[in-house]
Amino acid sequence: MLLANDFFHIVHDVGSGKLRLNSRAAGLGLAGALLGELILNNNLHVASGTLSLTGAQPPADDLGYRIVRQLTADQQTRSLRTWLAFLSQSALERVAVRLAREGEIEPVKSRKLFGSSVRYLPVDPKVAxxxxxxxxxxxxxxxxxxxxxxxxxxxxxxxxxxxxxxxxGDAVTLRHIAAAVGSMPMSMREVLAHTEAAVGDATLSPR
Amino acid sequence: MSHSSRLGADRVSRTLASNRLGVPAVVFFVLSAATPLTVVAGVVTTGFAVTGIIGLPIAFVAIALLLALFSVGYVAMSRHITNAGAFYTYVTHGLGRPAGVAAAYMALLAYNLLQVGLYGIIGIAAGPKLDEWFGITVDWWVIALVAWAIVGILGVLRIDVNGTILAVLLLAEMAIILIYALASLGNPAGDDVSFEALQIGNLFESGVGAILVLAVLGFVGFEASVVYSEESRDPKRTIALATYISIAVVAAVYVLASWAMTVAAGPDNIVGMAQELQNGVIFVQADEFLGGTWVDIGEVLFVTSVFAAMISFHNTVARYVFALGRERVLPSVLGRTSPSSGAPVAASIVQSVIGLVVIVIYAAFDLDPLVELFFYLGTTGGFGVLTLVALTSVAVIAFFARHPSGENVWRRAIAPVLAMILLVIVVILAIANYDILIGVASDAPERWILPGLFVVAAGAGLLWAQALKTSRPDVYEAIGRGANAATGISVLDLSAQEDEPEPGQPSLR
Incomplete structure (x- = not known):
């Protein structure tokens, strides 16, 4: 399984396909997950808030492949925060497309008062x-x-x-998560730290 | 898929830049919280009545120029620090962490006073209309509690008032103020348009400190422009220009409106008229010159204006508390958000509780909502913002003394020093004239208690900073970074990352 797919399922309601987390935090979480996938695949390294590509074989999955190409094409932008902000804008949609292509979810159009909206319903709720x-x-x-x-x-x-x-969950749950997070490579911990900072920033931003 | 297969070399920068704010957008964001009718129909009228001084129009001019001068260094510094949203960040970077925490507590007090004070005027603003249209007569505090509940619910759900609605309200308020002002100027008392309220000499009369604080109250919100620093198209130009334009627009509206009131009433009569009619002055004048329909429009807009101001200040306080909770300067539970809305829930509830307590106390002791709640707390909040601006001006000088690169000598030294000297003078005048400001005898205890609240807040902040330094050095180290830095509030172990400074973050003293 891929990180962003799992995160997508976690933050969506299995029954209704509705987002259970506010969209800015969800977008940033998915952006962090997409970068996490690349780190797990050895494509990406993060140090002091700066990204560097390792030159390893791009991931087989199409979305990961495209992001590696974007990272390669834009050599001037190396700031982790900038990439999180950039990826977060389209992450929900891009991961949904990936999941739809894999047949895990399918788009359902619903008419609203003004225009229509698309929700993604799990094909098999148990999988989601x-x-x-x-x-x-x-x-x-x-x-x-x-x-x-x-x-x-x-x-x-x-x-x-x-x-x-x-x-x-209680304090013990948090301690277990903290211990697991602490065991991860520095690159991944940095992605988490900057995702957290960006989520906090989004709350502070009056926009 | 929204993403095209063609990859431009700077696609990331361009995509992010397309969302960036230009000058008009920033001006609008700043002014949308200005709610000018609250100031004109509430602060200006009550100000004439309580202080008995007519020089308020020229005081608006003086404060506008002073704040513009202050903004030169203030905006320049916003380009050099992240988390540029709040006074305490500036004070922390300029004067060190203890001063920063003190400033944070002062700011919390000031913005809470400004928010809570509005509960005193909503009943007066909405009461007459409820009576006239629905035949309902209720006490001010009933209306205040209804308003309080609505503000509290909106805050927890993070339903910001829609930007378009705010824009329409803002323009409508400005238009009605302009129409009222022109009507007043067209019907001067004794057929003589008097410029007395605009004479510079008013600034050298006794009691000038009082009208200067009232003028500051009108500009509260201008400080928010720097929040958009990182989101602006051209950080060097956008924010500076937007700040000056915002100050100029606000000043023009208030100068015109307050001067027109003195012209229509006659400079010698405005104080007596305001004392008799309280905040009704502007509507009585409009009724006389324009007729009842225009009064109805103005009175309804007055209610929506006060509402918008309440929501705006509530969100300001909630964000401040949230940021401090994130940094663990306040309990970290206040730094948590609601998953579904992203609202700073705990912080929002804390502000609401403060509001409820104040409304209940004022209702229980049968205190006057207009003068003792709206005016006392509002002006004291304005005094607090004035003090914070003065403190920040010192911080700007200290910051640029250590990090002079990238700014010319006007922006980093001359303008900040001039602004600092003038601001300190204004603060001293304000304290000296506090009795006139709130309209009490010169030996009344309130004239010391109200401004003294900020001394208490600052003292508490200094002590708390000291306590953090000894008991939680890791938390102490992170003060001033705000939510924009990895704070490790959830599960991250910060100690593992201590050797990684924030990029672009100047080191703290």
Whole structure:
């Protein structure tokens, strides 16, 4: 599974396909997840808020491949925060397209008072609910988390969605997540830190 | 898919730039919180009545020039620090963390006073219309509680008033103020358009400190322009220009409106008229010159104006509390947001609780909502903002003394020093004339208690900074970075990243 796909499922309601997290935080979380995918795939390295490409083989998945190409094409922009801001603007849509192509969700058009809107309904609710259920269980049991799961848990936490997954969570839950996050490579921790900062900034921005 | 397959070399910068703000957008964002009718129909009228001084129009001119001078260094500094949203960030970077926390507490107090004070005038603004249209007569505090509930709910749901609605309201308010002012100028008392209220000499009369504070109250909100620094198209030009334009527009409206009131009433009569009619002065004049329909329009806009101001100040306070919670200068629970809306829920509730407590106290003790709630707390909030501006002017000088690169000597030294000297004089005059400002005897305890609140807040801030330094050095180190830096409030262990300074963040003293 891919990080951004899992995060997408986690922040959407399985039944209605509605976003359960505010859209700016969700966009930033997905942007962080997309960069996390590239770090896990060894394409990307982050240090002191700056991105660098490793030159490794681009990911097989189309979206990841396109982002690597964008990163390669725009050599002047190396700031992690700038890329998070950029990717967050289109992340919801781009990840939805990826999931729709993989047949996990399908777009449903609904007419509204003004124009129409598109929601993405899971094809199989069990598949869509699995990432959240799995993460919930892993952390609650205190199982060791691999980098993928640690990053996912971290993104849920820094976007302020902790209660959306661990509705009965307490300080112990947070300690488990913190321990897992602390074990990750520095590159991934930086992505988390800057995602958190960007989410806070979005709340502060009066716009 | 929104994304095209052709990749421009600077696609990222261009995409982000297309969302950036130009001068008109920033001016609009700043002015949308200005709610001019609240100032003209509430502050100016009550100001004439309470202070008994007619020089307010020229005081608006003086304060506009002074704030423009202050903004030279203030806007310049916003380009050199991140999290440029708040006075305390400037004070922290200029004068160190203890002063920064003190400034933060002062700002919280000032903006809360400004917000809560408005609950005193909403009943007076809405009451007559409720009576006239629906035959409902209620106490001021009933209306205040309804307004309080609406503001609280909107705050928790993060429903900002729609930008278009704000724009329409703003333009409507400006238009009605202009129409009223022209009508007043066309019907001068004794057929003589008197320029007495605009004489510079008014600034050298006794009690000038009082009218200067009232004038500052009209400009509160101008300081928000720098919030958009990082979102602006051209950081060097956009914010500076937008700030000056905002100040100029606000000044023009207030000078004209307050001067016109003195012309129509006659400079010798305006004080007596305001004391008799309170905030009704402007509407009585409009009724006489324009007729009842124009009064109805103005009175309805007055209510919406006060509402918009309440919501705006509520959100300002909530964001301030949120930012401080993020930095753990206040309890970190205040730095949390609602997942579904992204609203700073806890911070918003705290502000609402403060509002409720004040309304209940004023209702229980049967205190006067217009003078003792709206005017006392509002002017004291304005005094607080004035003090913060003065403190920030010192911080700007200190900051550029250590980081002089990138700004010319006018922006980093001459203008800030001139502004600082003048602002300190205004603060001293304000304290000296506080009795005149709130209309009490010169030995009344309120004249010391109200401005003294800021000394208490500053003292509490200094002590808290000291306590943090000894008990939570990691938190102390992060003061002034704001929500724009990784604060580790959720699960991140900050200690693992200590050796990574924020890019572009000048080191703190």
């Amino acid at each position: 609910a699995w990432p959240s259920d799995r993460l919930y269980g892993l952390v609650n049991r205190g199982d060791p988390l691999d980098f993928h799961d640690a990053m996912l848990a971290g993104l849920v936490a820094v976007t302020g969605f902790t209660k959306g997954v661990w509705w009965d």
